Amino acid sequence: MIGSSDPKNPKGLVLFDFNIIYLSIQSISGILQWLSSSCALARLGENMAFLKLVDSCEQIFTLLLFKKNLKMANIRSIMSTLGTEKKAEFGSDVLNEVLDYLAGEKWSKLRHYLSPLFTTAKLKQMSDVMSGSTSEFMNDLKSECDENGRLKIDCRKRISTWLIDLFALTTLGIRLENAKNPDNKFAEAFREMMGEKDEYNLLYSLSLSFPFLSRFAPTFNDQPTKLIESTFRQIISSRKQQTGGVTQNSKDFLDHTKEFKDLGIGENTIIAQAINFFLGGYDTSTTTLSHLLLALADNPECQEKMHDEIMSVLKRQGNSEINHDTIHESNIPYIQACIYESLRLAPPFTRPERICTKDWSYKGYSIKKGTHVMLASWAANRTSREGVGHNKLMPMPSYHSFFEMEVLGSIRGLLNPKNPQGLLLFGTLITLSVFNPFLGIFAMAITIVLAQARENYGVLEACGIPVVKPTLFLGSESNLHKTVVHFADVERYKKFGGIWGSYVGRIPEVYIADPELIRLIFVKDFVHFGDRKEADFGSEVLNEILDYLPGEKWSKLRHYLSPLFTTAKLKQMSDVMAESATEFMDDLKSECDEKGQLKIDCRKRLSAWLIDLFARTTLGIRLEDAKNPDNKFAEAFREMMGEKDEYNLLYTLSLSFPFLSRFAPTFIDEPTKLIESTLRQIISSRKKQQNSKDFLDVLVDLWGRVNTKEFKDLGLTENTILAQAIDFFLGGYETSSTVLSHLLLALAENPDCQEKMHEEIMSVLKRQGNAEINHDSIHESEVPYIQACIYESLRLAPSIFRPERICTKDWNYKGYSIKKGTRVMLAAWAANRNPEVYPDPEAFKPERFLPGNKGSLESYAFTSFGFGPRNCIGMRFAYENLKLFAANLAKEFRVVKRADTEMKYKKCLLLVGFSPLYVDLQAEAQREKLD
Incomplete structure (x- = not known):
């Protein structure tokens, strides 16, 4: 100035x-x-x-x-x-x-955040995802064609459903639930919100003459609108709570709270931009493409020219798939012209408007301040007068009178080659513009999350650690929902060696599989890696389980629980375990057919038995209907661990966008609450009895100390004590059922191993003069081969495939550095397949762990129960029940492989998941008779 x-x-x-x-x-x-x-x-x-x-x-x-x-x-x-x-x-x-x-500076500032997102480089990055989505959409349509290759479609419905999924893929890197179904809930909600089921709202017509009625005539369908608004409001609220309302280092749009306040931009404004992306992006493009399909149906010769043009380009470039380079305007001028002509004939916005803010005159016409001026797009795009375009309809000198809304103009004007904001946005050749308000929201959504999602990129590379290349903003694990994680670890171990890094969403993580690194990080340098990440299981109780407690709180509780697993205590519990294992075998035999055969779902039968075993061993009670694999308690644990589901979609998103984590609890809510309340009642009941000396009595004793100064200072509460009871069940049944299921599969595939196990246990029983298997029968000196089979099953299938530590002090070793706060994951499936320690690592070879060979093995290449002070506290208990089951199985049954016996792994978050694994059990007594 x-x-x-x-x-x-x-x-x-x-x-x-x-x-x-x-x-x-x-x-x-x-x-x-x-x-x-x-x-x-x-x-x-x-x-x-x-x-x-x-x-x-x-x-x-x-x-x-x-x-x-x-x-x-x-x-x-x-x-x-x-x-x-x-x-x-x-x-x-x-x-x-x-x-x-929005008006003036408020509009200008928001617009400022949007424009840079649509550069050529950013567009090219997004184009790969768009191209893949388009090809997949075409393949889906082809798969639905009849024998003559024909398919009837509702253009708008099919295209809008695809576009919603495309936007989700492009901006979030995820697929919507049931995305390919045109009637999926997400698409249906937006169609209802946009009022596609209704042609017009009568109240709206009346409100034009009687303005006071406008409050009763909302433009958008009320119910889905409120639902979507409330969802986004929760997301914004979560971010505020994370930052505490104070911006220290602005990294993304939401962090600019002070600027928003100065401009009068509130929470509603930000929520509006997030919602509006989906509202208009799909609707605008759907309209254009539906009219293009109609035009092509009416003009077969145009289709022929488009086909010839794209096939010629693909042949010239030597490609079979269409990509960003294929659709450059110099390659496909005719296809682009068809899109332009469709946009001319059917501009999605029929009447973009301005408000006159000052009286205006031109060639005898005058427009008074406050008048609505509507651009009749369909009429303007059909003018026959030479040289009339958007610059004539809205001359540059007139912008000062109509600047309050962003310039939309006619669609043809937006596609003017001189317009620097024009974009060729989709691999399907939909040409749009940032002037489109809904694409503006598309950019807004990216702006809000992109900076935060990428803020840690480069951290691991600077530490000298090889890294799995990250994607635009979903980190290195963008296909996590499609990946069996423990297999991915094995492949990365083969590629990178004993250490590598990955950005899991926005979080940098280091993975180790080298025995020396495992020894250093988990044992020798424990002072640098003494903690695990803070738990967030969506439950105040489960967040208190032992392995996720910090520092002194963990140390004190571990101290109180450790005496439960002494040799003397273990021998006391073993009698109960042995009795339970014998009963389980008797139950299985009673269900066999006349040939002594029984088909079982390994995990389902084993988990139900193990839950009852733990209840009897630790709580001194029998569960109701315990022998039924579908009993309520067993079913609740299966649901709680998510065995019915492979993956939680929100969990993938929360890795890049942490504010979503509260909406994606790791454990399912209803069964979790049922189990919490049941165990709380059991502990309360035991407090009154005080007549036993088991695991539960220790918990009761600890429960009585929660009001002491020591426990209050450490934050040890009733929830903490209750969590240990739940954790014992969760870890015990899940770990043991996984290992034993894999053992059953291995035995079905290796009958010679079964024979050796049978001979070994029968020899022990004969020598000891026992008919029943007990603690002494399964001592490692008595059953070395059975124990070796269990070790080999544990090696091949550790149920916790990524035990972790948090680096609490910067650490350096041979050119690698790990910074304070970094997560370090032990890639258990990879470490247990070290070919230098285990030749032919995928093969089931129990001989590796026989006394003559076991001493030569690298102990830090067997990771199934962890290492160091934070190793599995119940390891000895687990070995006891595993050996009791294996010995009883070898005595009573042979495992037979079926035609449908197959291990199919699921894409799970925390523990190894797999589809039902079926085998046949052949009772040993009937087998001997048949022989």
């Missing part, structure tokens, strides 16, 4: 950047006289246009604009003091805040 004017005395000249001159003088009647003393005005001459006089009660304003080098930012700064804003009335305080209905 060169000149200035006292606001109390409006005489004087104000110049803005030499581009806009703002002259204010005292109000007079008649014609404004030029100030001859202003040499600047005299020199402007014909480079200046005299545009507008406004006669107000106090002042006369003259706005003079250069015809050349016009700066829109300056126009906005002037007009924000003069204009009146157009207020949206969508029947929603949130939707009334969409970008294109």
Whole structure:
């Protein structure tokens, strides 16, 4: 600004950047006289246009604009003091805040955050995902064709469903649930919100004449609107809680809270931008593509030309798939022309509008301040007069009167080659523009999350650690929902060696499988890696399980629990385990057919038995209906561990966008609460009895200390104590059922191993003069081969495939550095397949662990129960019940492989998951008779 004017005395000249001159003088009647003393005005001459006089009660304003080098930012700064804003009335305080209905500086600032996202480089990154989605959509359509290759489709319904999924893939890197179904809930909700089921709202017509009715005639369907608004409000609220409302290092759009406050931009405005992306992006493109399909159906010769053109390009480039380079305008001018013509004939926005903020006149026409001006897009795109385009319909000098809404213009105008904001956005050749308000929201959604999702990229590389290349903003694990994680670890071990890094969403993690690194990190340098990440299982109880407690809290509780697993205690519990294992075998034998055969679902039968075994061993009770694999307690544990589901979609998102984690609890809520309440009642009941000496009595004793100063200082609560009871069940049954299921599979595939196990246990029983198997029968000196089979099953299938530590102090070793706060994951399946320790690592070879060979093995290449002070506290208990089951099985049954025996792994989060594994059991007594 060169000149200035006292606001109390409006005489004087104000110049803005030499581009806009703002002259204010005292109000007079008649014609404004030029100030001859202003040499600047005299020199402007014909480079200046005299545009507008406004006669107000106090002042006369003259706005003079250069015809050349016009700066829109300056126009906005002037007009924000003069204009009146157009207020949206969508029947929603949130939707009334969409970008294109904002005014002045508020609009300008939000727009500022959007534009840089649509550069050529960013577009090319997104194009690969778009191309893949388009090809998949075409393949889906082909798969639905009849024998003649024909398929009837509802254009808008099919295309809109695909586009919603495409936007989710492009911006979030995920697939929506049931995405390929045109009637999926997500697509249906947006169709209802947009009112596609209704043609018109009668109340809206009445409200045009009677404005007070407008509050009763919302533009958008109310119920889905409120649902979507509340969802996004929770997300915004979560971010506020994370930052505490204070911005220290601004990294993304939401962190600019101070700027929003200065501009009067509130929570509703931000929520509106997030919602509006899906509302319009799919609707706009759907309209254009539906009209293109109709036009092609009406004009077969155009289809032929499009086909010839794209096939020629693919042949020339040697490609079979269409990608970003294939659809460059120089390669497909005819296809692009067809899109332009479809956009001309059917612009999705029929009447983009402006509000006149100052009286305006042109060639005898005048438009008064406050008048709505509608651009009749369908009419404008059908003009037959030579040379009439959007610049004639809305000349540049007139922008000052209509700047309050973003310029939409006719669709043809938006595609003007000189328009720098025009974009070829989709691999399907939908040409759109950032001027489209809904694509603006698309950009807004990316702006809000992109910076935070990528903020840690480069951290691991700087530490000298080889890294799995990350994607745009979903880290290195963008296909996590499609990946069997423990297999991925094995492949990465083969590629990178004993250490590698990965960005799991936004979180940098280091993976180790080298025995020396495992020894250092888990044992020798435990002081650097003494903690695990803080638990967030969606439950105040489960967040307190032992292995996820920090420092002193973990150490003290571990100290109190360790005496439960002494040799003496273990022998006491072994008698109960042996009795339970014998009963289990008797139950299985009673279910066999006349040939002594029984088909079982390994995990289901084993888990039900193990839950009952733990209840009897630790709580001294028998569960109701314990022998039924579908009993309520067993079913609750299976649901709690998510055995019915492979993956939680929100968990994938929460890795990049942590504020979503509260919506994606690791454990299913209803069965979790049932188990918590049941165990709480059992502990309360035992407090009154005080008549036993088992695991539960220790918990009761600890429960009685929660009000002591020591426990309060450490944060040990009733929830902490209850969590240990649940954890014992969760870890015990899950770990043992996984290992024993794999043992059954291995035995079915290796009958010779079964024979050796049978001979070994029968020899022990004969030598000891016992008919039943007990603690002494399964001592390692008595059953070395059975024990070796269990070790080999544990090696091949450790149920916890990524035990972890958190680096609490910076650590360096041979060129690698791990920074404080970094997660370190032990890739158990990879470490247990070290070919230097285990030749032919995928083969089931129990001989590796026989006494003569076991001593030569690298102990840190057998990771199934962890290492160091934080290793599995129940390891000895687990070995006891595993050996009791294996010995009893070898005595009573042979495992027979079926035609449908197959291990199919699921994509699970924490523990090894797999589909039902079926085998046949052949009772040993009947087998001997048949032989």
